[in-house]
Amino acid sequence: MKSQAVLLRKTGAPLPYAGSSAMEIVEIDLAPPGEGEVLVRIEAAGICHSDLSTVNGSRARPVPVILGHESAGMVVGIGGGVNDLRVGDHVTSIFLPSCGKCVECLGGIPAHCSIAAAANARGEMITGGSRISVSGEKILHYNGVSCYSQYAVMDQRSLIKIDDDIPFDIAALFGCALLTGIGAVRNSSHAQPGRSLGVWGLGGVGLAAIIGAVIAQSSPIIAIDPVASKRKLALDLGADFAISPDDEIRDLVPEGVVVAIEAVGRAASLKQAYDATARGGTTVTVGLPSASEMFSISALSLVADIKTIRGSYLGSANPRVDIPEYVEYWRAGKLPVEKLLSATLPMSKTAEAMDLLTSAQVVRQVIHPHEN
Helix, strand or coil: CEEEEEEECCCCCCCCCCCCCCEEEEEEEECCCCCCEEEEEEEEEEECHHHHHHHCCCCCCCCCEECCCCEEEEEEEECCCCCCCCCCCEEEECCCCCCCCCHHHHCCCHHHCHHHHHHHHHCCCCCCCCCEEECCEEEECCCCCCCCECEEEEEHHHEEEECCCCCHHHHHHHHHHHHHHHHHHHHHCCCCCCCCEEEECCCHHHHHHHHHHHHCCCCCEEEECCCHHHHHHHHHHCCCEEECCCCCHHHCCCCCEEEEEECCCCHHHHHHHHHCEEEEEEEEECCCCCCCCCCCCCHHHHHHCCCEEEECCHHHCCHHHHHHHHHHHHHCCCCCHHHHEEEEEEHHHHHHHHHHHHCCCCCEEEEECCCC
16 A cells, blocks of 8 residues: 655755755655554654664664654554454554574563564564565565654554553653653662662653653652753652752762663763762663763773663654553553654655754654654
8 A cells, every 4th residue: 555654765864854855755655464464544653862863863764664663553454363463553663573482582681582683673573575566666664664654554562452542642642751761760770769860862762761760659750851842740749859960970969870761862961861870879760862972981980980881762652562561651640742843744844843852842743654
């Protein structure tokens, strides 16, 4: 079938992206869903920094590719062997399906699936190959989702069924921003009530981490970002303090924070978070810096200060367990996702949305593929 979609042919184009040829709206051909696959009408897709990292070239991904990995929509077609989804179901996407057979999946951490990670890196579906083409040319998938499109073919393992009453704009954020941010606090750092926690970087993931810290009853919660409006939003979400990266966090917590969450995606921010981590504490990084950035610390400090550094991908989550639980938090008013939504835009404004994200003045923007 045909679908309008956002195609990225070349990375590293100069700013601004609006008006440039970095991204273009094209008509794609989608193969029908195969065994274990589902056709989804995309209703909302989030503009995430991971997509921007591919556009600006700081994170290598093969092209040409249809962008987007954070979405919500409705099932409109089903391939063979799909038993858990039906036409008409509402779904949210996750950017790392789990094969269920690798060491990581069998070990109970589907977010670490090595088979899916390898497929994502190749720009293919988890079962191999592409379902997208333009005039016969093979086009790659982005993290098995490629939701900057009116329609997308995804593996059933990339989708989580959600209740019909959840607005699509809200549902889209559950599969990336919330899983990653809250998961970094809950699954990766194992934050404890009454213990201090700091978050560096207040984009969608960082602010989700603030929400996760509130749910975990961390105290005090300190938000760190250069943008005043984001610091204010962090306070509205429950942070106890919000400071600039130029401020000294140890003026607030002389011993340092027990948990430091780095969500900027810069080695310098990770170093600042590590230096601010208390003796015996844990530094968790969820950001995606350029592969050329190096992180240097005193090797002695790991032993002498008994510190731990952890990477967290997809919040070390089990999406089929965690997303339904987060939905219940949202229903109870404990997860104010709406406050993370900066704007909604038609898909034709994707380039402008990337420019706004580059400016660091927005949190989460959502595009609507079927709007002009």
